[in-house]
Amino acid sequence: MAEERITPRRMLDVSALPDVTFASRSITWWGTLGMMVIEAGVFALALASYFYLHSRSDTWPPGVLPPDLLWGTLNTSIFVLSVIPTEWYRRRARHGDTAAVQIGLVLACVIGIATLAVRYEEMIHLNTDWSQTAYGSIVWLIMGLHITHLLTDWTESVVLTVLFFSPHIEGKRFVDAEENASYWYFVVLTWIPIYLVIYWAPRWLRS
Amino acid sequence: MNEQRARLIVEDSPSESPQLRAENLARIWAEPIGFWGWFKAVHHTTIGKRYIATSFGFFLAAGLLAGAMRLQLAFPEAHIMGPDLYNQVFTMHGTVMMFLFAVPMMFEALSVYLVPLMVGTRNIAFPRLNAFSYYLFLFGGITLFAFFFVNSGPDRGWFAYVPLSGPDFAPGKRADIWAQLITFTEVSALAVAVEVVVTVFKLRAPGMSLNRIPVFVWGQVVTAFMVIFAMPGVVIASTMLLLDRTGSTQFYNPAVGGDVLLYQHLFWWFGHPEVYIIFIPGTAIVSTIVATFSRRHVFGYMALVLSLIATGFIAFGLWVHHMFATGIPQMSESFFTAASMMIAIPAGTQIFCWIATVATGKVVLRTPMLWVLGFFFIFIIGGMTGIFVASVPVDLQVHDTYFVVAHFHYVLIGGAVFPMFGAFAYWFPKITGKMMSEKLGVWSFWLFAIGFNVTFFPMHILGLRGMPRRVYTYPAGAGWTLLNQIESCGYILLFLGVLLFLINVWRSLRNGPIASSNPWGAGGLEWATDSPPAPYNFLDLPTVNGSEALWDAAPDQPVVVGLHEDVREILTTRLMDAEPEGRDEFPEPSIWPFVAAVVTTALFIGSIFRPIAVSIGAVPLAIALIGWFWPTREESARRRERDIWQKNA
Amino acid sequence: MMALVTAVPGFHGPQTPLDPAGPQALQIEHTLFLIFWITSLVTAIVFAVLTFGVLRQRSKGGVPPVLELNPATERRATWIVGGGIGVTVILIFVMMISSFITSHRTAVLANSATLKINVYGHEWWWEIEYPNGEQPYRIIRTANEIHVPVGTVVDIHGTSRDVIHSFWAPNIHGKKDLLPGYWNDLTLEVDKPGTWRGQCAEFCGLQHAHMAFNIVAQSREDFDSWYLAQLKPAAEPQTTQTIHGREVFLSHPCMMCHTIRGTTANSTVGPDLTHIASRSTIAAGTLANNTGNLMGWIANAQSIKPGCRMPPNPMPSTDLNDLVAYLETLR
Ligand code: HEA
Ligand code: HEA
Numbered sequence A: 001m002a003e004e005r006i007t008p009r010r011m012l013d014v015s016a017l018p019d020v021t022f023a024s025r026s027i028t029w030w031g032t033l034g035m036m037v038i039e040a041g042v043f044a045l046a047l048a049s050y051f052y053l054h055s056r057s058d059t060w061p062p063g064v065l066p067p068d069l070l071w072g073t074l075n076t077s078i079f080v081l082s083v084i085p086t087e088w089y090r091r092r093a094r095h096g097d098t099a100a101v102q103i104g105l106v107l108a109c110v111i112g113i114a115t116l117a118v119r120y121e122e123m124i125h126l127n128t129d130w131s132q133t134a135y136g137s138i139v140w141l142i143m144g145l146h147i148t149h150l151l152t153d154w155t156e157s158v159v160l161t162v163l164f165f166s167p168h169i170e171g172k173r174f175v176d177a178e179e180n181a182s183y184w185y186f187v188v189l190t191w192i193p194i195y196l197v198i199y200w201a202p203r204w205l206r207s
Numbered sequence B: 001m002n003e004q005r006a007r008l009i010v011e012d013s014p015s016e017s018p019q020l021r022a023e024n025l026a027r028i029w030a031e032p033i034g035f036w037g038w039f040k041a042v043h044h045t046t047i048g049k050r051y052i053a054t055s056f057g058f059f060l061a062a063g064l065l066a067g068a069m070r071l072q073l074a075f076p077e078a079h080i081m082g083p084d085l086y087n088q089v090f091t092m093h094g095t096v097m098m099f100l101f102a103v104p105m106m107f108e109a110l111s112v113y114l115v116p117l118m119v120g121t122r123n124i125a126f127p128r129l130n131a132f133s134y135y136l137f138l139f140g141g142i143t144l145f146a147f148f149f150v151n152s153g154p155d156r157g158w159f160a161y162v163p164l165s166g167p168d169f170a171p172g173k174r175a176d177i178w179a180q181l182i183t184f185t186e187v188s189a190l191a192v193a194v195e196v197v198v199t200v201f202k203l204r205a206p207g208m209s210l211n212r213i214p215v216f217v218w219g220q221v222v223t224a225f226m227v228i229f230a231m232p233g234v235v236i237a238s239t240m241l242l243l244d245r246t247g248s249t250q251f252y253n254p255a256v257g258g259d260v261l262l263y264q265h266l267f268w269w270f271g272h273p274e275v276y277i278i279f280i281p282g283t284a285i286v287s288t289i290v291a292t293f294s295r296r297h298v299f300g301y302m303a304l305v306l307s308l309i310a311t312g313f314i315a316f317g318l319w320v321h322h323m324f325a326t327g328i329p330q331m332s333e334s335f336f337t338a339a340s341m342m343i344a345i346p347a348g349t350q351i352f353c354w355i356a357t358v359a360t361g362k363v364v365l366r367t368p369m370l371w372v373l374g375f376f377f378i379f380i381i382g383g384m385t386g387i388f389v390a391s392v393p394v395d396l397q398v399h400d401t402y403f404v405v406a407h408f409h410y411v412l413i414g415g416a417v418f419p420m421f422g423a424f425a426y427w428f429p430k431i432t433g434k435m436m437s438e439k440l441g442v443w444s445f446w447l448f449a450i451g452f453n454v455t456f457f458p459m460h461i462l463g464l465r466g467m468p469r470r471v472y473t474y475p476a477g478a479g480w481t482l483l484n485q486i487e488s489c490g491y492i493l494l495f496l497g498v499l500l501f502l503i504n505v506w507r508s509l510r511n512g513p514i515a516s517s518n519p520w521g522a523g524g525l526e527w528a529t530d531s532p533p534a535p536y537n538f539l540d541l542p543t544v545n546g547s548e549a550l551w552d553a554a555p556d557q558p559v560v561v562g563l564h565e566d567v568r569e570i571l572t573t574r575l576m577d578a579e580p581e582g583r584d585e586f587p588e589p590s591i592w593p594f595v596a597a598v599v600t601t602a603l604f605i606g607s608i609f610r611p612i613a614v615s616i617g618a619v620p621l622a623i624a625l626i627g628w629f630w631p632t633r634e635e636s637a638r639r640r641e642r643d644i645w646q647k648n649a
Numbered sequence C: 001m002m003a004l005v006t007a008v009p010g011f012h013g014p015q016t017p018l019d020p021a022g023p024q025a026l027q028i029e030h031t032l033f034l035i036f037w038i039t040s041l042v043t044a045i046v047f048a049v050l051t052f053g054v055l056r057q058r059s060k061g062g063v064p065p066v067l068e069l070n071p072a073t074e075r076r077a078t079w080i081v082g083g084g085i086g087v088t089v090i091l092i093f094v095m096m097i098s099s100f101i102t103s104h105r106t107a108v109l110a111n112s113a114t115l116k117i118n119v120y121g122h123e124w125w126w127e128i129e130y131p132n133g134e135q136p137y138r139i140i141r142t143a144n145e146i147h148v149p150v151g152t153v154v155d156i157h158g159t160s161r162d163v164i165h166s167f168w169a170p171n172i173h174g175k176k177d178l179l180p181g182y183w184n185d186l187t188l189e190v191d192k193p194g195t196w197r198g199q200c201a202e203f204c205g206l207q208h209a210h211m212a213f214n215i216v217a218q219s220r221e222d223f224d225s226w227y228l229a230q231l232k233p234a235a236e237p238q239t240t241q242t243i244h245g246r247e248v249f250l251s252h253p254c255m256m257c258h259t260i261r262g263t264t265a266n267s268t269v270g271p272d273l274t275h276i277a278s279r280s281t282i283a284a285g286t287l288a289n290n291t292g293n294l295m296g297w298i299a300n301a302q303s304i305k306p307g308c309r310m311p312p313n314p315m316p317s318t319d320l321n322d323l324v325a326y327l328e329t330l331r
């Protein structure tokens, strides 16, 4: 190798390649994906534990009512609708549309607050507490896991929004904006099975 | 080579002289100096070396604890240690060896240092996360030993079954310390897993298509995936345990619908893959060393890679074989027996391919090769006893006896420690620029190899004579005394072997002969740069033409040009064929990862005493993370006017 | 190398899987030996080939240049490796089947069980109960010593009162965990009269090392007479010394933890002492049951079994003498 260093015969010139790349072409995207897979694994095992505990108990939910549907369903609809603005600013981000992304991010923060507020009501109407039965514990654990995701994603959105109103706007920021959107999709996607399990499983498995 | 790359090829000679570029790159990629500089370092060789040193330190510590156990067990009804201390010692030994030595050494340490070099890039993906993961690992280990020294070491075994480790039967903080240590190590392992996957997916040298990735890198990628899919199991298990203990939840309390086997299922969902997470990097090392010291490409590249992947998959179908005695239905028992024995097929395939490589090659018996040969003899025996315990009826007899202890030391030490010592001897010149003493190397090998068998072989017999594991002493009349004493003598040989190795390292570092860039005439890219590698790894990023880059290089193998060299810019390539795809800029050194790690540590330890600590700690943690990611004005400005946007985005 | 295992003498004794005393252990031993011989053979062959491969062509001295691969040799190697894998698959299949058959055989025996014994794991002793059709006046309770008639199929029906323990008498059958919240069954049949030792196999805390029990296999007649003896309440003390001994027992904390049927002591924290003198060991196989050991144990169990759930009981030596004298009348 040594002498090869002195005078390379042929060279691969990469100076023309882009450095603002999205989705599968961006390193950050793969990083976020990795984190999502890990967190998805945690959710999956938490839900599996829910059903394992159900299989070990002859009454389900044991001696309590299933969680009230109202607030959970409300939050679910917010999650589903939130996809529209998110998808919009995600697409604009790829074209470097600052204004659109600014609006989108502000919306994201507002939606985040809304879901957290409703989530608070959800917790009040779970009809169980974590320390009475294993059922209560697993329900609270699953909800808690999802709340953590809401909180982290919300913080991320706020920070990014600030950046987008600062002189730091550049290619990387738009990549970050896109990541933020896809991470929100992850939060929404994980919520669907959780909603079904927490709110509907007890009604279907009622015994 | 496809035309998309052909268009980028230019016939030219470099604009400025290599010396100037080298100096410039060295300045750009240099690690910060001075006291605080130490805490800002982000280059994978720096962090990698720290990982190696730290995890090996933990190996020594846990090895000394093993000595304490061997001393206690050398005499029946001995009172050198009481049950309380002995339980802490064997739990510490197992926990430290598994979570602070085996996984961090075989996976984190080796892949952080070697993978970026082997795929021909300038740093690992997410360098700051990498630094963070190291500090977390370090602090986790320090915490554990700190509590051990104040007589609060975990004492429930390395898998802390409930209810023994639950709120009712494990007073004090010992079990909480254990659970939190697990959190520390899992976070750092997961972080590195993501870094390794992304590094290998996106940062490979042009031309390193999937079928040209070195077997070692394949091994570490498979391991990374196993970490990603297995760790959530122990995350959930240990979290539920902590909540039961500190948050008054009821996950494992049978009285109110909780279940004690839930913990075992969750733990072994992780615990079994864990053992292959330890073993697969070992095989990756073996494949590398066998090829270099047989002077040929490893036999059956495809078969090896497929066996690695197969092992990775099957590993997730075995967890129940640790629970045969819990009385699960016979149908599922049979399934897990079948799966457990099935894993012998990929293992065998690898063994046979290596033997074929050796037999058809020209063997060079240097220290690294010796350790690998040791691996064969030890590991195969361990694997075979694995087949014993895979059979339900046989396992019902030997489960939780010294037969199992023998099994797992044969596979762990044969499958991980022997390859590890081989790897040290093999890559020491690259990492330090010095050669090790062959003479001392051979001596420490034989001491360790003989000592190992003297220590662990009799354990098979003890197990078959009915000696349970995890007993702090045994009756004089049981007929176990002599064998235990033989084992304890074997420990002395092991000790001397390791000690000799340490002496060898120390002497070689001080006045070992200078190592050339490629002393073994090996084929991996890591040997294409100087020993030790410059902070920018490669002056010209290489392109690759085969699985052994240097052996397969075309006479006019092109090199990469056109990256900005006034910033930490690297080249990204496509997942499948590793064709150049884009450029990315890596972050500068920073103190924030260290700060974040300190805060996280405080949060974890605090939560043991007051669950609220999690919420309180979250605030400074958020601040640290923001500082971590916040860009400076000038870099934003610079990038803004240089940005080239991806077409048809 | 593995051949050493069988070369080593002394797999005979009251606590080894390789000295079977019943059909279960015997079945398992067969599978164990089958796997042993297959794996030893394969290991031997693999080692031989490997050694040959290493010695075949070594380079003395320096590092030679990289070899040119010869397609013919590669092809031959491929065949050999392929063959090896094929053989592996077959052998694994053989061992798997044998293992399944054994599992099945040991399982079906359960159907012919005629005697049921409840076992409760405690930190760190075994509570034994002969429910006997749940007729209260026919139930007997004892500790750390299980009597079974030779040749009878026994169903050990077990659970735990605290943490996980594992019931294991290797000469008779493999182990089975006793888990809180679960009832597990283990079928035993002993063919030879004799005393076999079992030990807790699942780590259960401080005294996991001292949690053994005995299985006493005896003829039908002996078993029945033992059973009738156990049914009786504690023998009335005759001498002044033993009468005083009983007072000592009832006036000390003893009665807060132990039962002696026929007296006011009926707690279940510790083993039932109604027939303590009939047992060969005390403290879950830790000590032989003799006067000296009883005195030592009662005076300060902690010095013998640190951490065990029985506190020291300081008392004047005369009281202790009388107490032990009384306990020794309880056969
Ligand atoms: C590096 C770690 C490692 C590795 C690689 C293995 C490999 C294997 N292990 Fe092991 N195992 C452990 C680490 C490991 N194990 C640990 C730490 C424990 C105990 C945990 C605890 O309780 O503390 C354990 C426990 C353990 C148990 C539970 C025992 C019990 O608790 O009762 C079982 C049961 O099935 C088992 C099986 C196997 C099998 C079938 C393999 C197979 O992968 C082996 C395959 C390899 C070979 C078979 C040899 C090479 C093959 C050939 C030469 C081809 C020819 C072969 C044949 C014809 C058979 N292991
Ligand atoms: C990779 C994992 C690993 C490794 C390498 C080892 C290595 C060793 N282990 Fe291991 N062991 C386990 C993993 C491992 N063990 C696990 C998981 C358990 C189960 C725990 C449980 O049941 O929960 C276990 C349990 C276990 C037991 C059973 C305890 C019991 O059940 O009661 C024993 C008993 O002998 C033992 C002994 C040893 C010995 C003698 C070594 C030797 O190989 C050690 C060799 C190392 C040395 C000899 C160190 C030399 C040190 C120096 C030279 C220091 C010099 C000083 C300075 C420079 C400061 N181990």
Ligand code: CUA
Pocket (backbone or CB within 6 Å): C121, C122, C124, C164, C165, C166, C200, C201, C202, C203, C204, C205, C207, C208, C209, C211
């Ligand atoms: Cu009970 Cu171990």
Ligand SMILES: [Cu+2]
Pocket (backbone or CB within 6 Å): B271, B272, B275, B318, B319, B321, B322
């Ligand atoms: Cu396993």
